[in-house]
Each structure stands twice: as C-alpha cells, then as structure tokens.
Amino acid sequence: MQCSSFAMGLRVSEIVNLKITDIDSRNKQVSIDRAKGKKDRYVNLPEIILDQLREYYKIYRPKKYLFEGQYGEQYNKRSAQLVFKQALKKARINKAVGIHALRHSYATHLLENGSDIKFIQELLGHNDIKTTLRYTQVSDQSIKKVKSPLDTL
Numbered sequence: 001m002q003c004s005s006f007a008m009g010l011r012v013s014e015i016v017n018l019k020i021t022d023i024d025s026r027n028k029q030v031s032i033d034r035a036k037g038k039k040d041r042y043v044n045l046p047e048i049i050l051d052q053l054r055e056y057y058k059i060y061r062p063k064k065y066l067f068e069g070q071y072g073e074q075y076n077k078r079s080a081q082l083v084f085k086q087a088l089k090k091a092r093i094n095k096a097v098g099i100h101a102l103r104h105s106y107a108t109h110l111l112e113n114g115s116d117i118k119f120i121q122e123l124l125g126h127n128d129i130k131t132t133l134r135y136t137q138v139s140d141q142s143i144k145k146v147k148s149p150l151d152t153l
Helices: 002-008 012-017 047-060 077-090 100-112 117-124 129-135 140-145
Strands: 029-032 041-044
Touching: 002 047, 002 100, 012 077, 041 117, 100 117, 100 129, 117 129
Parallel strands: none
Antiparallel strands: 029 041
C-alpha cells in the first residue's frame, strides 16, 4: 500500500479507492477516477509494483477494491495511515511523518531526476502549478545540477 503512494504519487484516498479494474497491466498504467477535484487521470505503473501487485492478488484475491478491508469492503483511510505508522516503527524510522510524505517524496524525486514540472503536475493531478511547486522541495543537489547555457557552448 505504501509502495503505491511512493511509486505513483497517490493520495491515501486514491489508494483505498483503487479497484482491480483500475489496473492496466498491459499498458502499465493505473486509472485514478474522480480524485480530488473530481478529476480523472492516469499514472504510470512501475514494473516492480506490477510484480508486487500480482503476488498480492494471488494471495488475497480481492473482489472489487484492490486493497480490501474486513469482509471485502473498501479499506479505510485511517487504517492505511496506521499501517504506514507501524511500518515506520518496524523499520525503526523515528520521524514524525504521515503517509502523505511519500507523495511529496515522489514529486521531489521526479524533479531531481529531471522530470518537467508540468508532467509532475499532471501525474499528481494538480489544477494549479503552485500546488505542485509546494510538493517539490528543491534540494541543493538539484540546484547544483543546473548548468549555465554558457557551459553548453
């Protein structure tokens, strides 16, 4: 579940709303329907996550929602957040962060790896570029990678 947030930049509400039919394994995409702002979008599905989802499916055999709670119902957002907190504790990470930090990390990593801010905006489903810019904390490493146009002459 946490992998979905970091690997695809999903909100916790988008993770718990994922249906099995939203996964397009052939095109390696996930359909995010009626997310925040009632917008639909597609996000890329990394190969490693696809493999993990296949294993997960074989074990748990969800019926409708990809991540089902008790009695096959939709998993609860609060439960997802608690699972994340337990994973932090198990990994001995003592930072006071929530699952939403994975979404921030996703955006920051995309930016640091040279992705265009407009693509990041689209992947995150933001209407306003200013929202995306808040998610992307520009690090010193990123700034050092910027070359002057004179350096390319």
